[in-house]
Amino acid sequence: MGGDSTWKKVKIALGLNTCLYLPKTIDDDDSLHSPTPSSRSRSSDVRHRMPTTPTPSSSGLQISKYGIKSSSKRICAICLTTMKSINGQAIFTAECSHSFHFHCITSNIKHGNQVCPVCRARWKQIPLEKSTSSRVKSSINSSSRSDHDPWMLQQYMPPQQTRSDRNVPLLFQAPEPPIFDDDELINPKTEENCSANPDSNGTIEMRTYPEISSVARSSSFKDFGILINIKAPVTKGNQNARVPLDLVTVLDISGSMTGTKIALLKQAMGFVVQNLGPLDRLSVVSFSSSARRLFPLRRMTETGKQESLQMINSLVANGGTNISEALKKGAKVMTDRKFKNPVSSMILLSDGQDTYTSLSPRQKGLKTDYHILLPDCNIPIHTFGFGIDHDACAMHFISEQTGGMFSFIEAENVIQDAFAQCIGGLLSVVVQELRVEVECVHPSLKVKSIKAGSYKVVMGANKRSGLIEVGDLYADEERDFLVAIDIPVDDSCNEMSLVKFKIIYKDPVKKTTVTVGGKDDVIIGRPETTAGEETVSVEVDRQRNRLRAASAIAEARGAAERGDLTAATTVLDGCRKKLEESVSARCGDQLCVGLVAELSEMKERMASRRVYESSGRAYVLSGLSSHSWQRATARGDSTEMTSQILTYQTPSMVDMVNLSQTMCFSRSPSSSSMVKPAAASSKKKKSLRSIHSFPQRQPR
Structure with missing residues (x-):
């Protein structure tokens, strides 16, 4: 009796009408046969009853939600490698017409999962390891099939579950x-690799900005602002740099x-x-x-x-x-x-x-x-x-x-x-356990406040010092903290040393503790008189605007939660007008432009209770998270203006998002390489609207 005839009898004996494929040699490029007519019939019936979903991909590529490209039929949807019967391994095609490597699908269903990983169709027949039944084993071995194909199909019998x-x-x-x-x-080898590359990254950069450059000796200044800006080093693009x-x-x-x-x-x-x-x-x-x-x-x-x-x-x-x-x-x-x-x-x-x-x-x-x-x-x-x-x-x-x-x-x-x-x-973490220390230099000064968002601030007992616990920084990430002091009248000197900053952090690659600053004082002039009004630092004003906007957003959110949307939108409008009249706005600062656009977006999402409940609350909370930690978040589906706001996003974040938006499967079924699609630019523009960020800091 021929091998084909024996195999047909085995299928009939098991009561199966299967979509079974014989493994081909490794040199054969055509990895799949066409499914049987009965399989097509069942497949069309399943697709008629169930919605299709995108194929999950290992690279997270953008695949049409209206169907699956034909090239994906030659890729196993579980391991996402080419569908080839290498070394005699079997290929299983389910009754819904989707195909998988046998060893992949048996691993998938061994816990009782009897639905297709691609289209979610529930299977009546599932692949199992070769039965120990001598009748089945002898029948399969006597056929023309390779002994490397140790599998069969069996009617699915779900395990019993309790009501709970x-x-x-x-x-x-x-x-x-x-x-x-x-x-x-x-x-x-991790520690060896890190120690072998001791100069992988640079050190943190620190800049300080007083609100104005001088205060007359006979004048006092309440809430004088001093900004400290810190910027993490940039990685050099290799595995040992992080x-x-x-x-x-x-x-x-x-x-x-x-x-x-x-x-x-x-x-x-x-x-x-x-x-x-x-x-x-x-x-x-x-x-x-x-x-x-x-x-x-x-x-x-x-x-x-x-x-x-x-x-x-x-x-x-x-x-x-x-x-x-x-x-x-x-x-x-x-x-x-x-x-x-x-x-x-x-x-x-x-x-x-x-x-x-x-x-x-x-x-x-x-x-x-x-x-x-x-x-x-x-x-x-x-x-x-x-x-x-x-x-x-x-x-x-x-x-x-x-x-x-x-x-x-x-x-x-x-x-x-x-x-x-x-x-x-x-x-891209390049800094860990970062803390910023501030200490007053002039004996008559005290730290009035430190604006640090959600970061923990510890004030000294005599209020002449303070500490900000920052933690980790990503490569090229920046933080801005605003310190306020009261400057008294002082006729004794031509200049005044206000405060000094010191940064202490751990370099996770070198496994060393690094200290930056602590020696240079922030100094302002104390002339007898000043000629006209002093020019306010744009850097300090920019950060005041950011803090002002964050405070207004929090206040508006509180009003919205109480059900008073009118009060909420009034708060946002008031803040927006103040931003538009600020020094940095008059200088064309892009952060200020972005903040105004953000407040307008939030006002629209508080237009009604329904809008606020469906998207406004989440949008506002995501914005608060971003401002309080000075780190980028994904936020809803922003307006075209807001999509251009880019602060907080680091180059490594931008690169990864761009990679996500531009990668797709090659059309060649024999290649697993990724290509940039011709239509990527339009999709990229649309997707960027959903990643909320602010314009990069202007060059100084």
């Missing part, structure tokens, strides 16, 4: 270790993420995975009604990337939203790890509100207490509120309390760009 588990994805049912100390060993990252991403896969949302989330995570280096480590926690660690912290080598992408692409949206448990799980990954990379961070994305945690106010009529959501972990958490139904207040609170950033993702297609901007910063 019906909303929990089956992927969550596998046990987890009690302690997450199974993180992958940090590359032992330190490795430990990153935990906490991803919402609740039922509301079904369809395009989860596909775009997988795509964005694919981009993150592909842009992490071999020394960086990643762990992913997914959550819905419960939370689960998909895999421990592992280095993003080629093998680590491939295995991580397989797990990410196996995610299925289902169940409720348990943010509290998810953050605790993510924090546990960080606290239980055996080894630590120099930089650690968490990312949380959610499109809904926590449905499992009681967030009742401390007292009736007061604000909701979100402290219960915070994990016991001293790690920055960067939060991403997705869509109009997420809890913006909770997400902003989590990021603010942990030192992270809150981004508002209003449009589905900018998830990847938002993630790109975030990791562009995290992968």
